[in-house]
Amino acid sequence: MTVWHPLVVAAELAVLGYFAVLNVLYTLFGYLGLRSVVTEARQQSELALKDMLERDLEMPVSILVPAHNEERTIVASVHSMLSLHYPEFEVIVACDGPTDATLQRLIDAFALVEEPRLYRRAIATRPVLRTFRSLRHPNLVVLEKENGGKADALNAAVNLARYPLIAALDADSVLDAEAILRASRRFLEDEAVVAIGGTIRPLNGAEFVDGRVSALRVPRRWVERFQVLEYGRAFFTGRSGWSRFGALLIISGAFGLFRRDPVVEVGGFWTGTVCEDMELVVRLHRHYREMGVPYRILFTPDPICWTEVPSTMRQLRRQRNRWHRGLWETLWRHRDMIWNPRYGRLGMLAMPYFLVFEALAPVVEVVGYVVLVLGLAFDFVNVPFALMFVGLAVLFGMLLSQVAVGVETMLLARYPRVRDRGLLLLAAVLESLGYRQILALERFAATFQVRRRRGEWGPMRRTGIPAPQPEPEPSPV
Amino acid sequence: MWRRYGDAAYGLLVLTVFTVEVVTLGVLTVLFSMGLLGRAPGAVLGEALIGAVGLTGLAVLALTLYVLVYHGLTRSRERHQASQLEAWTEVWVRALYRTGPLPPMPLPRPGLRAGLEMRELLGGEDGRAFAGLLERAGVGDDLLASLRSRGRVRRLEALDGLGWARFPSAFNPLLDHVRTAPSEVERLMASRAAARTLAEFPAGPERESGAAAFAGTLARSGLPAGAAGEMLLLLDKAAPPVLERPLAIPELPVPLLRAGVDAIGRLGLVDLSEVPAGVAAHPDPEVRASALRAMGRIGTLPGDAGESVVRSLHDDIEFVRVQATRAAGLLPRRTALPALWNGLGDPSWWVRRASAESLHRLGEPGALTLRQAAARHPDRFARDMAAQVLRDAAASTGAAGGPEEGVA
DSSP: OTTTHHHHHHHHHHHHHHHHHHHHHHHHHHHHHHHHHHHHHHHOOHHHHHHHHHTTOSOOEEEEEEESSOTTTHHHHHHHHHTOSOSSEEEEEEEESOSSSHHHHHHHHHTEEEOOOOOOOOSOOSOEEEEEEESSOTTEEEEEEOOOOHHHHHHHHHHHOOSSEEEEEOTTEEEOTTHHHHHHHHHHHOTTEEEEEEEEEEOTTOEEETTEEEEOOOOSSHHHHHHHHHHHIIIIIIIHHHHHTTOOOOOOTTEEEEEHHHHHHTTSSOTTOSOHHHHHHHHHHHHHHHHTOOOEEEEEEEEEEEEOOOOSHHHHHHHHHHHHHHHHHHHHHTGGGTTOGGGHHIIIIIHHHIIIIIISHHHHHHHHHHHHHHHHHHTOSOHHHHHHHHHHHHHHHHHHHHHHHHHHHHBSSSOOSHHHHHHHHHHHHHIIIIIHHHHHHHHHHHHTSTTTTTTOOOOOOOOOOOOOOOOOOOOOO | OBOOSSHHHHHHHHHHHHHHHHHHHHHHHHHHHHHHTTOSOHHHHHHHHHHHHHHHHHHHHHHHHHHHHHHHHHHHHHHHHHHHHHHHHHHHHHHHTTSSOOOOSSOOHHHHHHHHHHHHHOOHHHHHHHHHHHHHHTHHHHHHHHHTOSOHHHHHHHHHHHHHHOOGGGHHHHHHHHHHOSSHHHHHHHHHHHHHHHHHSOTTHHHHHHHHHHHHHHHTSOOOHHHHHHHHHHTGGGHHHHHHHHHTOTTOOHHHHHHHHHHHHHHTOGGGTHHHHHTTTOSSHHHHHHHHHHHHHHTOOOTTHHHHHHHHTTOSSHHHHHHHHHHGGGSOHHHHHHHHHHHTTOSSHHHHHHHHHHHHHTOHHHHHHHHHHHHHOSSHHHHHHHHHHHHHHHHHHTOOOOOSSOOO
């Protein structure tokens, strides 16, 4: 025991310090995020949106939808995108070598006809095999290409995009009708804005009318309920806080709005990662910092996008494994930015934070569990102290979740029933009892799979949102 | 969209909770570090840990209670307000048609909202009459008093309300607010409200003097060019006198000049077409591009602007050439057709596209040139582009069409 004692003390001090710094940062960004939400809520003007719509003040947007095997959701998603409240936009669906009926579903639902299309190949991609246009929706373009992954499909869609703004969306995403309008305002008002991320909320449990979320219910499964909390914490506090701090590193792939030219200028989405959304944002930061050009990359809590989250633990583990590998891939690619004062608060705070408190967090957490078990087995841990310490950590996690639940309550489109609110509050208690540990283990494993499973996505099973009523056949001309 | 009440209280609660937690964590870290180094007795550590757990538990409880109470209160409050809104709309309708009295001040929130929504709904003379009625009821004074409030939230709500209401009497106070407001958001909202108000002024000396004041204020507002451009577009018929003035200021910042020129184009102000023509050779490429785009939108090339367009077809900057190509359709046919034929062979994809589209817009002579280009332009990329635009045109009209021979 004498030999091991200094080591044990050092380890305990390190864990304590890690816990303290992490939670102080969580509280700091939690508060900044909340302030950002409150400020945004005050500054929103319905009048501004109305003027924008009535006077055609908007910037046209190309909505890019990469789709691999999405036969269950694609038609409903594209319908929902085509019914957005926005004066001028096009939807470009990039079918990335689907092996299911994704393309056929689109052809049938939107009366697609094959038509060659000339476009500027600004970003190299796998070959585009065919392009289609819709006989019913002049602003819908579909392309079929050889499979090259999500980033490659997005790049192919960027090449076809005609408009100055591009919105990258997941094929299972459903946007609020005015989401693009709200986000694009910022580009109009501030020329320095190059990218904007919006809030993503789980659509599991929601009810739909005409491809739009019409009513919210807390999802049926606990694994989905926990994710409602996680998304709330991530978007209403975390990303809001980082954005307010001017160092937002992630714009979710489910919904992000970018100026097209800078995206092309930096080479588009990187195909060497499974986390192309974060990597692009880091590269944009890097590009502008190195050029010394003023720019802004923002998160705005108001435009809301709904996305289907995994409904089983197995799918969720696969997703989190992929996210964690993507995080490491991005950090490794831009490792020279970490602790590099040339990149300002990005290099000195955001990137180190993501390395120490996100990428390494599962390692610390799992090592902590192992040390705790060993300590209990070999009697060098004070059991009551250890239990209270774990209790404190659990309560602190609950505290952060409750802050996010509180922010969600201020949304007009919130979970309406008091029972739902109670379930979410209960989920904040229960998520620390197994759920978090399972995900920590998965991320721990992912840390050591980064090289071996590079670029591997793994299949995702979608339940799908209900499609609206089929459109009538066009009358013969 | 967010609820606009209870958030500040929630923010304060969270700040308090987080402050307590951070202090607790700090104390705990120091004590445990001392304990691990043998400088703090175990009993003290135990008490500190129990205290931290207790405090955090209380914090969770406080937040939970707030969330549940807020949820319950907002639900009943919103149900009540929805029914009130309908009742207040009836009150205003009766007041407008003189079948009921003007409501007394101060108005409850639904009363104000119903009035402002009705004001926005009613256009022209009816709208102005209703605005007068709102002013007589005291809504204008109330909003202006809120504009002078020390609370930022109240000021923002007042600015929003004045934007809906468009009271002529609020125009000058709004311009004052643009000049003096501490934050960009307030300046932006005040500018929007002022622009909307000025757009309602009938033609005459009042609109002229208002335009002069608005122009001067906007030029010095420090608003981003995009926002300033947006304000100019809100002016509608009041735009020409506003746009004439700042554009005559020699030291006008380039972004504002660009916003002004762009607004002339977007509003299609033929009488001001000399302005973009005058800056078509500006040293700043963004201004040149804006000027060319504006002339293209207006659909006329005044004076010797045609020479600027022809010169710009060979500009080094790609986006200037694109705009020049779009404006080239306004040149005389004998100049436009060969210029656009050459543009089809430009190294830039966007210029080729713009050339083909401009040719297509020129009617039958352009379409003929386009078909010829698709068949026998010496540049392969030009042939491809011409063919593509012909296909797009055929698709949009539903007619059969295409190049005369072979698609590259």
